[in-house]
Amino acid sequence: MTTTTIEPAMTMAEILERIPSAQRALFQRYHVGGCSSCAFQPTDTLEQVCKEHNILDVNEVVQYLERAGEVDAKMTVEPTVVKGWLDAGETLRFIDVREPHEIQLGRVPEAEPMDYTNSQSYMELPKDTKLVFLCKDGARSLDVGAYFVGHKFTNVSSVKGGVDAWRAQVDPTVPAYDIED
Template identity: 40%
Template sequence: MAEATTSMVDLLAQYPGARRALFARYHIGGCSSCAYKDEETLGEVCERNEIDVNEAIAHVLQSHEVDKAMLISPSEVKSLLDDGRDFVFLDTRTREEHEAVTIAGSEFMTQERQQELFGKAKEDDVIVLYDHTGGRVLDTCAWFQGHGLKGTRGMLGGIDAWSKEVDKAIPRYRLEMD
């Protein structure tokens, strides 16, 4: 549960869309002038920005409910594939990740493919996006929905969850950051 004493890093781990929600409503966390440190608490960030912390918590929780509606489980995606359903299955990871490990039936999302979908897809067309662990797919999903593609869903847990829950033959991996 989000509280005033919750650190921002913990808040973002528990509510992945919180960064987007706080930025959209309060312009917090989107750039260097409104940034926060991971170890700061939500209460400290709200106090510095003259925002009622209880209002911010309510907004994060409400946004989280909206975010959950944008998600689809790996087993639901497998059912779509198994049933031969017509949908677009896009890998939003880097090209290197896609070339190393791919879910059969998915395609790499290029800028050209994204623009094609924005221009030609129908509002209710099913589009499923996935990333590595599900940490960034909500933002991409919100981007697609914001462009009118309301049938877009993000795969919960990304390819990592797919590997654990659907196809153990898909190798799991960890990204090494400098």
């Protein structure tokens, strides 16, 4: 496995360019960068971020960020595995985090749309609730999963490849669609 070298004096923008999953990893482990109360600026150095958030060992953070891809890999799950859990009747919340207009374009019947109008209700779930997040391609659901892990949820997954993979591997009747960024 190849590691990406980062230094404490690098800006967060430089780190995120080298390690796209770094922000998720920071939030999961240190509760930094995932919400407005723990945000950082792209021009802040990693040293500054650690100091501002009372993280004493910046070298530990560097080592952790260099393994950030492993953190994402642990959270991702294949669509066929999720389908197996559903078919076996496992207790879980399968949550579609796409915007309502996207869900209308290609609904996954097994997944509940995330209720953004009452998003705090999810934080009230038991911290060991099995949460499986789904989005268009697997990126947003990783972000949402990291947010929940950062809030001490212990059983969080993101569907690898999102709805696109779900359609290809589980249910070809889910309509394909494109969205503009």
